[in-house]
Amino acid sequence: MTATERTATGPAAATDEGGRIEAAAREIAAAGPSAADPARDPVNQAMINNWVEAIGDTNPVYTDPDAAAASVHGELVAPPAMAQVWTMRGLHGVRPADDPLRRMTDLLDEAGYTSVVATDSAQTYHRYLRPGEHVAASAVLDDVVGPKRTALGEGWFVTTRTTWYVGDEPVAEMTFRILKFRPPEAETAPGGPDGNAASEGRATTGGKGDDGAGRGEAAAATVLRPVVTRDNAFFWEGLRVGELRIQRWGGTLRHPPGPMAPDGDLDAEPDYIVAAGTGTVYSFVVHHHPPVPGKRLPFVLALVELDEGVRVLGELHGADPGGVHIGLPVEASFDRIDDDLTLPAWKVRS
Incomplete structure (x- = not known):
């Protein structure tokens, strides 16, 4: 239509x-x-080199002339x-x-x-x-x-x-x-002056089975909800029970979850491990503007490299934005939005 x-x-x-x-x-x-x-x-090759490095794509047909020449492509692609x-x-x-x-x-x-x-x-x-x-x-x-x-x-x-x-x-x-x-007029984000999870009215939990109280229906409605598929459902189900689950293909961990093994094996089937939930800040951004429904500004989004080697994105709670730095030790917490949705989050390791 x-x-x-x-x-x-x-x-x-x-x-x-x-x-x-x-x-x-x-x-x-x-x-x-x-x-x-x-x-x-x-x-151009320079842009390809930068892109595959940033994405983590190690397929040699993009960067290695000899491997590309021996492939079905016959040349770099x-x-x-x-x-x-x-x-x-x-x-x-x-x-x-x-x-x-x-x-x-x-x-x-x-x-x-x-x-x-x-x-x-x-x-x-x-x-x-x-x-x-x-x-x-x-x-x-x-x-x-x-x-x-x-x-x-x-x-x-x-x-x-x-x-x-x-x-x-x-x-x-x-x-x-x-x-x-159209942004709602005179909308006040449901949060306290420190902008942390407790002041926003949602439960922040730090361990398996600690599911908290969730936040109110009006506040939960402002959250952009993820698309849950058969490939990532295990991840979201784990968060609901306080587990940070990481997809595993044989001996290789992968996050975000994917539909196929990294080596292209179409017969492979994944399982998952439950991560310890500890790691360090690999990268972060302090969000000052524009306003985000349900958030008090500024807030910190951190990409954390887990001890297991993969990286997971989540909001960092309870930290002074000016004191956040690369390498900061953190541990997982869980933002329970409602009965159906829990988001991964972080807090500074004590």
């Missing part, structure tokens, strides 16, 4: 503002794909998941005027839907890219649905579809959906 077909029968038609947004979405969708926007740089990387516009880049996401974003900003969160993305790869190829991207508006009441506030879901080309050949596609929402 198209954007116009969806919004024309939905709540948008009930208001002048909704009708204006609906009409603009119809116009943008009818304009079709944007002009192909060429990448700033061709596919780029990781397919880098498709979007090549057309990122850099720190000061601006989307073209005919870009449908830019047009819808500008329109919804003017209507007061000034906040944004990405909700989901799906990519399709038609072939591997090779160093030296020059990619261009074109996007089309797939649909616009709203206004919808969400835990973040009233908003519109905007879905675009981007196709990457080398010449006239499509090499990759991505469906990307965002929620543009």
